[in-house]
Amino acid sequence: MAGSFKYGVSAYSYTDDYGSVMTLEDAFDHIADTGATGIEILGEGQVEGYPNPSSAFLDRWFGLVDKYKLEPTNMCSWVDMRITLQRNLTVEEGAAELERDLRLAHQLGFKFLRPKFGVTSHDLIPETQWEAYVERNLDTAEKLGVIICPEIHAPTPIKHVVVDGYINFIERTGTKNFGLMVDTGIFQNKPLTHWGSHQINEEARKHMEFLNGIAVNPEEFLDIARYVVFIQAKFHDIDENLEDQNIPWRPVISALKRAGYTGWLSSEYEGWRAPWRSIDQVRRQHALLRKLEAEYDAQPW
Amino acid sequence: MLEHQLIQSTGFRNFGPVGAREGFAVRIRVPNYHGTRLSHFDGFDVTVDGELFPFEANRFGIRDEVYTLEEMREETEARWGLTEWGEILVDKPGGLEPGVHKVEVKARIRYSYFPPDVHIFPMQAERFATICVA
Numbered sequence: 001m002a003g004s005f006k007y008g009v010s011a012y013s014y015t016d017d018y019g020s021v022m023t024l025e026d027a028f029d030h031i032a033d034t035g036a037t038g039i040e041i042l043g044e045g046q047v048e049g050y051p052n053p054s055s056a057f058l059d060r061w062f063g064l065v066d067k068y069k070l071e072p073t074n075m076c077s078w079v080d081m082r083i084t085l086q087r088n089l090t091v092e093e094g095a096a097e098l099e100r101d102l103r104l105a106h107q108l109g110f111k112f113l114r115p116k117f118g119v120t121s122h123d124l125i126p127e128t129q130w131e132a133y134v135e136r137n138l139d140t141a142e143k144l145g146v147i148i149c150p151e152i153h154a155p156t157p158i159k160h161v162v163v164d165g166y167i168n169f170i171e172r173t174g175t176k177n178f179g180l181m182v183d184t185g186i187f188q189n190k191p192l193t194h195w196g197s198h199q200i201n202e203e204a205r206k207h208m209e210f211l212n213g214i215a216v217n218p219e220e221f222l223d224i225a226r227y228v229v230f231i232q233a234k235f236h237d238i239d240e241n242l243e244d245q246n247i248p249w250r251p252v253i254s255a256l257k258r259a260g261y262t263g264w265l266s267s268e269y270e271g272w273r274a275p276w277r278s279i280d281q282v283r284r285q286h287a288l289l290r291k292l293e294a295e296y297d298a299q300p301w
Numbered sequence: 302m303l304e305h306q307l308i309q310s311t312g313f314r315n316f317g318p319v320g321a322r323e324g325f326a327v328r329i330r331v332p333n334y335h336g337t338r339l340s341h342f343d344g345f346d347v348t349v350d351g352e353l354f355p356f357e358a359n360r361f362g363i364r365d366e367v368y369t370l371e372e373m374r375e376e377t378e379a380r381w382g383l384t385e386w387g388e389i390l391v392d393k394p395g396g397l398e399p400g401v402h403k404v405e406v407k408a409r410i411r412y413s414y415f416p417p418d419v420h421i422f423p424m425q426a427e428r429f430a431t432i433c434v435a
Contacts, residue, residue, distance in 0.1 A: 048382070085411070119415070
């Protein structure tokens with residue numbers, strides 16, 4: 001049997017519950033009880049006083065990491081390209097935003113940082129300055145032991161200039177501190193009924209066709225696997241028979257396994273935001289993914 | 302902790318001197334899944350019992366600061382945390398009558414990672430909320 005996946009959960013899964021019916025410690029408790037060993041957070045979300053947390057917060061953070069035996073995996077961040085309505089970030093400002101988050105991620109014990117860059121088109125072409133932001137921070141990332149990983153997220157498929165651009169950057173610089181994050185929402189092949197807190201009406205469906213799923217063939221993962229450093233296991237609805245209503249996990253798991261992926265699968269629930277619904281949805285996903293992994297290891301398909 | 306929904310029950314109130322109210326406040330949690338710098342908000346439309354109070358004139362209060370739309374658009378340092386509330390301050394001489402009102406909020410949030418033409422994204426919510434004191 002080849003290596004196995006590492007299971008984690010993103011606190012993003014608990015959006016809307018977090019801060020209303022759930023504290024930071026509750027999130028740790030829910031995540032640890034799934035059997036997961038990793039926690040992913042939103043920097044400007046779970047970090048109180050972001051971007052400069054107090055020493056009291058840091059004490060609490062490390063206390064929770066220790067108590068619940070969860071390893072910090074990835075911290076999500078944003079480079080706010082359209083800094084005001086009137087103007088965009090300069091290269092210096094954008095690089096400084098990325099550096100700030102790299103240092104914060106490292107301070108909290110994270111090994112991955114996912115920056116969200118601004119985009120300039122409907123197929124999510126990132127602003128041209130992204131390369132300069134990253135390149136100016138590669139030495140810092142190496143020194144801190146953090147891998148910067150922008151995500152491949154619907155409606156951007158795998159075969160796309162966005163992905164080519166990131167791969168070219170890796171090839172050109174030879175860096176080990178920049179890689180791809182894959183969001184499994186790209187494999188969605190059935191329409192969503194809810195997108196986070198939004199119930200999807202016909203109007204939204206018309207403007208955001210990707211809500212119906214862009215159905216990337218999971219086999220394409222094998223073409224980019226060597227550049228992939230992290231997977232956000234995006235999902236929206238798993239029923240009581242452990243059937244995912246949108247994401248075809250069986251071929252996805254097969255592709256990840258054959259590609260030799262042994263990194264994190266970090267749950268990202270993005271379904272209906274009814275209070276507490278996310279907690280059991282995450283548990284169902286972990287039951288489903290562990291079952292599929294065990295079945296694959298017993299008899300590959 | 303905050304209430305689950307965007308528009309909070311607590312904090313829906315008249316402001317200004319009793320007997321000469323100047324307007325009303327609607328308390329909301331951050332209309333986003335993560336904390337956000339204030340310059341990424343482009344105002345809040347408020348509708349009460351069908352009467353629209355457009356975003357251009359409404360102010361925003363958080364912690365001990367109050368911002369006009371123009372001030373908020375340029376505020377790149379101050380942030381609205383995921384677990385903090387803010388309030389929309391709406392001018393309305395006399396304030397609102399005590400009792401239950403239908404309140405709708407449309408937050409105009411700017412996402413740098415959305416396509417340019419749709420980067421101001423409306424986050425909408427509505428509910429019944431109660432003014433306790435005239």
